[in-house]
Amino acid sequence: MKKVFIIGGGASGLTAAIKASKNGNDVTIFEKNNKLGKKILITGNGKCNYWNENQDLSNYHSSGDYTKIVNQMNLVKAHTFLDSIGLVPYIKNGYYYPSSQQAISVVNALVDEVKNNGVKIINEEVTDVKKKDNKFIINNNYESDVLIIATGGMAASKTGSDGFGYKIAQQFNHNIIKPLPALVGLKTEENLKDLSGVRFIGEIKLLINNEEVESELGEIQINEYGFSGIPVMQISSKAIKALDENKNVFISINFLPNIASDILGLRSFIKVQSKHLNNKTITQILDQLFNYKLSNYFLDKSNIDPKSKVEDLTNDELDLLCHYILNNNYKITDDNGFENAQVTSGGIDLKEIDAETLESLKEKNLYFCGEILDVDGACGGYNLSFAWISGLLAGNIK
Numbered sequence: 001m002k003k004v005f006i007i008g009g010g011a012s013g014l015t016a017a018i019k020a021s022k023n024g025n026d027v028t029i030f031e032k033n034n035k036l037g038k039k040i041l042i043t044g045n046g047k048c049n050y051w052n053e054n055q056d057l058s059n060y061h062s063s064g065d066y067t068k069i070v071n072q073m074n075l076v077k078a079h080t081f082l083d084s085i086g087l088v089p090y091i092k093n094g095y096y097y098p099s100s101q102q103a104i105s106v107v108n109a110l111v112d113e114v115k116n117n118g119v120k121i122i123n124e125e126v127t128d129v130k131k132k133d134n135k136f137i138i139n140n141n142y143e144s145d146v147l148i149i150a151t152g153g154m155a156a157s158k159t160g161s162d163g164f165g166y167k168i169a170q171q172f173n174h175n176i177i178k179p180l181p182a183l184v185g186l187k188t189e190e191n192l193k194d195l196s197g198v199r200f201i202g203e204i205k206l207l208i209n210n211e212e213v214e215s216e217l218g219e220i221q222i223n224e225y226g227f228s229g230i231p232v233m234q235i236s237s238k239a240i241k242a243l244d245e246n247k248n249v250f251i252s253i254n255f256l257p258n259i260a261s262d263i264l265g266l267r268s269f270i271k272v273q274s275k276h277l278n279n280k281t282i283t284q285i286l287d288q289l290f291n292y293k294l295s296n297y298f299l300d301k302s303n304i305d306p307k308s309k310v311e312d313l314t315n316d317e318l319d320l321l322c323h324y325i326l327n328n329n330y331k332i333t334d335d336n337g338f339e340n341a342q343v344t345s346g347g348i349d350l351k352e353i354d355a356e357t358l359e360s361l362k363e364k365n366l367y368f369c370g371e372i373l374d375v376d377g378a379c380g381g382y383n384l385s386f387a388w389i390s391g392l393l394a395g396n397i398k
């Protein structure tokens with residue numbers, strides 16, 4: 001039996017604690033919040049999308065080789081673990097939520113299991129970690145054989161993850177891949193204040209140095225600062241890395257993907273609509289397709305009088321309008337910050353971690369799990385999936 005300390009009582013730390021205690025170790029969690037699992041409560045808009053059936057490796061990103069870690073999912077039986085703590089899923093298109101549709105059910109299942117397995121909880125912020133005579137010493141007061149760092153990254157620091165874990169890792173000579181916000185809105189050079197609050201189903205393409213690198217379809221939201229919504233979040237990680245490398249980052253948006261993909265097609269659609277609708281004004285036709293704020297915006301950008309009839313517009317005028325609707329480019333200037341990000345990309349360099357046990361290759365008996373590692377997942381339950389998988393691996397202390 002080993003004495004195991006875990007810093008962080010979030011998804012990964014709680015999982016590691018359950019595993020380590022079930023293996024017969026004496027386990028203590030240090031959590032600075034007065035409650036465990038605070039971040040889990042705000043996941044999935046309070047519903048907690050905790051797993052995804054499609055565990056294709058392409059849903060995870062890292063600068064290192066994460067495949068060995070994620071591939072152990074079946075070995076550690078991450079999915080069985082979730083069943084074993086009593087989670088009953090409501091499954092929608094392969095996305096798992098608790099049947100109660102409340103994130104608190106996930107927290108309760110984890111916390112009950114932690115307590116049932118005799119894990120001790122110390123509600124104290126860890127500010128100091130030392131190693132002396134093969135023992136880890138926390139806050140000059142507590143001593144353990146094994147230390148698991150599960151302090152999260154830097155996203156949503158109001159839930160406790162403020163990057164402290166990186167400092168401990170650096171103290172033990174670990175390299176940190178630059179942490180950047182991921183799954184977050186993107187700021188545009190163009191001021192979109194007048195469109196703030198508009199939502200639409202659109203296709204977004206990410207262009208880095210003029211090359212299309214990714215595209216996503218879904219509900220996009222326009223905000224004062226730029227764009228958000230799941231498709232934007234999905235491309236945000238690559239966009240932010242490219243910005244950090246001083247590359248030119250643009251997004252191109254098709255505001256009408258269900259109707260047309262090319263200018264010619266949209267122009268003829270508008271003409272057919274105009275005939276069919278007895279020569280209504282261009283505004284009346286566009287208002288059937290978009291939120292009125294968007295109609296005004298497209299007409300204004302293409303210098304078209306809103307009262308014009310389609311038959312009075314030249315093909316060039318219509319084509320310019322169609323261009324703004326189908327493939328206008330927006331220059332991306334920044335992200336919407338760690339505070340508003342769902343996760344952190346970057347973190348502990350995977351090269352310095354044993355991929356099977358998640359033990360540090362720099363310091364014996366030091367382990368890492370969860371978002372602090374240089375692995376981030378797509379929207380769809382992948383970040384929590386990684387927290388469970390990595391928590392089960394790091395907690396497998398024998």
Ligand SMILES: Cc1cc2nc3c(=O)[nH]c(=O)nc-3n(C[C@H](O)[C@H](O)[C@H](O)COP(=O)(O)OP(=O)(O)OC[C@H]3O[C@@H](n4cnc5c(N)ncnc54)[C@H](O)[C@@H]3O)c2cc1C
Nearest residue numbers: 008010011012032043044049126152160370371381383384
């Ligand atoms: C708004 C939002 C929505 C999300 N929705 C989803 C979703 O639906 N599905 C999904 O898969 N992922 C989602 N995520 C991401 C997911 O929640 C995280 O990736 C995951 O919870 C990370 O778990 P973790 O244990 O690594 O870190 P965290 O959950 O951040 O836990 C770290 C813990 O360590 C504690 N800690 C830190 N420093 C110290 C210290 N010095 N001393 C003591 N304690 C310390 C913190 O207080 C915290 O409790 C969402 C994230 C956000 C912000």
